[in-house]
Amino acid sequence: MSVELCGVELDHPVINGSGTFDVIAARRVFGSAVDAEFPFSAFVSKTITLLPRGGNPPPRLFETPAGLINSIGLPNRGLAGYLEHDLPELARLPVPLITNVMGSNADEVGQLFEALEDRTEICALELNVSCPNVKTGLDIGSDPAELSKLLAAVRPKSSKPLIVKLTPNTANVALVAAAAEASGADAVSLINTLRAYAPSPNRAAEAWLGGGTGGQSGPAIRAVALAQTAAVAKAVEIPIIAMGGIERADHARQFLELGARLVAVGTSNFRDPLAAARIRESL
Numbered sequence: 001m002s003v004e005l006c007g008v009e010l011d012h013p014v015i016n017g018s019g020t021f022d023v024i025a026a027r028r029v030f031g032s033a034v035d036a037e038f039p040f041s042a043f044v045s046k047t048i049t050l051l052p053r054g055g056n057p058p059p060r061l062f063e064t065p066a067g068l069i070n071s072i073g074l075p076n077r078g079l080a081g082y083l084e085h086d087l088p089e090l091a092r093l094p095v096p097l098i099t100n101v102m103g104s105n106a107d108e109v110g111q112l113f114e115a116l117e118d119r120t121e122i123c124a125l126e127l128n129v130s131c132p133n134v135k136t137g138l139d140i141g142s143d144p145a146e147l148s149k150l151l152a153a154v155r156p157k158s159s160k161p162l163i164v165k166l167t168p169n170t171a172n173v174a175l176v177a178a179a180a181e182a183s184g185a186d187a188v189s190l191i192n193t194l195r196a197y198a199p200s201p202n203r204a205a206e207a208w209l210g211g212g213t214g215g216q217s218g219p220a221i222r223a224v225a226l227a228q229t230a231a232v233a234k235a236v237e238i239p240i241i242a243m244g245g246i247e248r249a250d251h252a253r254q255f256l257e258l259g260a261r262l263v264a265v266g267t268s269n270f271r272d273p274l275a276a277a278r279i280r281e282s283l
């Protein structure tokens with residue numbers, strides 16, 4: 001079951017999707033049991049940005065027949081808060097830590113890369129160029145040329161393995177993935193949420209979510225995720241971390257058979273925090 005990701009040996013191919021498993025909160029509730037039966041072979045932090053962000057106004061979630069539209073807006077303590085409060089906690093996890101970062105331009109991303117460079121607790125960086133909840137990032141991740149420009153500027157600033165988390169909200173994800181590989185990405189992950197709209201109950205023109213639009217995740221996006229994973233697997237040689245609506249081992253296996261090296265469980269964690277453990281067991 002063990003797999004290698006960018007030089008790091010992992011016990012099995014199931015990890016978490018960024019922002020979908022708050023391990024620090026879980027530890028507060030369940031104590032050391034969380035570490036003893038940790039469901040993932042590596043842990044991906046939620047996205048951090050250079051400065052703290054409060055996130056979007058509520059409501060932030062809207063349940064759909066087969067998933068969830070979220071408009072969380074990347075609330076986080078910012079780089080300094082992450083280093084002071086979250087990193088010491090995450091460093092105690094029994095698995096390697098991947099830190100997910102996002103910036104609105106090359107300067108911000110470069111500063112994040114440089115600040116994390118000497119943190120040996122972090123085994124790899126995941127660069128989020130795909131979150132549809134905020135204005136930053138979207139244009140870069142949806143355009144191969146913009147992404148190449150960003151990576152050319154920031155890749156030299158980190159020696160850590162770099163995973164580029166692609167956006168599904170683009171005309172041709174394979175072209176973007178190929179641009180990421182050519183510009184120094186060591187792996188790609190996909191898919192992030194699909195841009196979606198949740199109408200207020202009696203006024204469709206009024207957005208239900210405080211942030212306006214949101215991102216659809218869960219089983220509703222699995223077929224899109226399979227299509228994009230297949231397209232990207234044909235376009236790149238670097239490892240692929242695939243996600244999007246994975247609820248069961250047979251779903252995970254489909255992504256692995258299409259060429260993914262790892263799979264990530266996201267929205268399913270909210271319904272069942274042990275979903276990933278179940279998937280790993282039956283794989």
Ligand SMILES: Cc1cc2nc3c(=O)[nH]c(=O)nc-3n(C[C@H](O)[C@H](O)[C@H](O)COP(=O)(O)O)c2cc1C
Nearest residue numbers: 017018019047070128191192217218244245266267
């Ligand atoms: C509530 C929520 C918060 C998320 N936060 C982040 C985030 O901070 N950074 C990120 O790169 N992706 C984030 N994502 C996207 C997931 O990591 C994943 O790419 C997406 O949800 C698709 O997988 P799923 O259908 O299994 O949830 C978030 C998704 C959800 C549902």
